Amino acid sequence: MNSCAHPDLRRPEPAPSRRRQYALQRQSMRAQRVFCVAVARLALRSLYRELQLYPKPGLVSLVDTGSHTDMDATTFMRSLFALRHYFIRITQAGIDGAEFAVLRQLGIDAEQTMLRATAGINTHRGAIFSLGLLCASAGYCHGRGISLSAAAIRATLLIQWGDALSRHMQEAASTSHGKQVAQHYAVSGAAEEAALGFPSLFELALPRFLQTLNAGRGYESAAIDTLFALMAHISDTNTYHRGGLDGAEKVKNWARQFLDAGGSAAENWREHAISCHMAFIRDKLSPGGAADLLAATYLLHGLSYLR
Ligand SMILES: CC(C)(COP(=O)(O)OP(=O)(O)OC[C@H]1O[C@@H](n2cnc3c(N)ncnc32)[C@H](O)[C@@H]1O)[C@@H](O)C(=O)NCCC(=O)NCCS
Numbered sequence: 001m002n003s004c005a006h007p008d009l010r011r012p013e014p015a016p017s018r019r020r021q022y023a024l025q026r027q028s029m030r031a032q033r034v035f036c037v038a039v040a041r042l043a044l045r046s047l048y049r050e051l052q053l054y055p056k057p058g059l060v061s062l063v064d065t066g067s068h069t070d071m072d073a074t075t076f077m078r079s080l081f082a083l084r085h086y087f088i089r090i091t092q093a094g095i096d097g098a099e100f101a102v103l104r105q106l107g108i109d110a111e112q113t114m115l116r117a118t119a120g121i122n123t124h125r126g127a128i129f130s131l132g133l134l135c136a137s138a139g140y141c142h143g144r145g146i147s148l149s150a151a152a153i154r155a156t157l158l159i160q161w162g163d164a165l166s167r168h169m170q171e172a173a174s175t176s177h178g179k180q181v182a183q184h185y186a187v188s189g190a191a192e193e194a195a196l197g198f199p200s201l202f203e204l205a206l207p208r209f210l211q212t213l214n215a216g217r218g219y220e221s222a223a224i225d226t227l228f229a230l231m232a233h234i235s236d237t238n239t240y241h242r243g244g245l246d247g248a249e250k251v252k253n254w255a256r257q258f259l260d261a262g263g264s265a266a267e268n269w270r271e272h273a274i275s276c277h278m279a280f281i282r283d284k285l286s287p288g289g290a291a292d293l294l295a296a297t298y299l300l301h302g303l304s305y306l307r
């Protein structure tokens, strides 16, 4: 029977043998593993790039510990290394279309892993949450042949886990610094950002990052502009916790001034950023939420190049 015969008369394709089925399954599992490892590497590289960036107001870098006395770059490196399996696992959970409860448990386990690696210091709590969700979303897209564009990753996050994230936001433990601050100052934090599909990341940080890159000023400048744009815009529970309303306003004002002066396009931007760093150290301010979202920006940008 040739291929021109009526479709109903064509001989059906023989079902692959059990051995062949097994081989195909193993091949697909291997391809998934390669993808998950690539995404996890990107997540770790994004966190490392954030750590490496300097000057970064009040934050820990390879140069100094900013406003922090309980952690340095080594603490961050130990935490980073310990989190490598987490990012692989949460990407795989995304491929599997796992429920939010599964992601949540992976996140809770990762927090424990981080605390063991750092002897109880919170280096990456926000990043475990935000970057973890993005990895899961990228995994879900990959598993269904959807491109890893920023728009697809955001839509997936909201469609797959949006409802659960809204519930999570209301239920999250009231003992955390973030929750205490959110209740006291009536501001939102990481959980609210996630429930809304990270508007600050997709609508502010990534466009700003690309704008500076497209202006030809390179990755360092793009990261600096993005960090200050985030500092000027988000309600960062870290800054409220450390400096109250005044501290949070101070962070926003410094950031706005830096951006109004031209950001990384200004000739003296580095001196300006270092003055801001010193002022934050004096007031013990540290915009950790903005730092997390900068790492998330690096990750999103990297994912768009992943095949
Ligand atoms: C929702 C989380 C972040 C807890 O948030 P909460 O505000 O209650 O706690 P906490 O004060 O520790 O803040 C967490 C961190 O978020 C970052 N952050 C602060 N503000 C913001 C903001 N506006 N946007 C993004 N990140 C922010 C900071 O780095 C901060 O340290 C999360 O840790 C959590 O619920 N973990 C449980 C595990 C889980 O459910 N994981 C989900 C799948 S990964």
Ligand SMILES: Nc1ncnc2c1ncn2[C@@H]1O[C@H](COP(=O)(O)OP(=O)(O)OP(=O)(O)O)[C@@H](O)[C@H]1O
Pocket: 050, 051, 058, 059, 060, 061, 068, 122, 123, 124, 125, 126, 127, 177, 238, 242, 286, 287, 288, 289, 291, 292
């Ligand atoms: N380079 C960085 N330096 C400092 N914090 C960062 C950096 N990058 C990200 N962060 C985020 O900031 C948070 C740590 O901030 P902080 O130490 O103020 O939190 P805390 O443990 O809630 O408060 P405290 O130390 O005052 O008890 C982490 O959750 C982390 O995700």
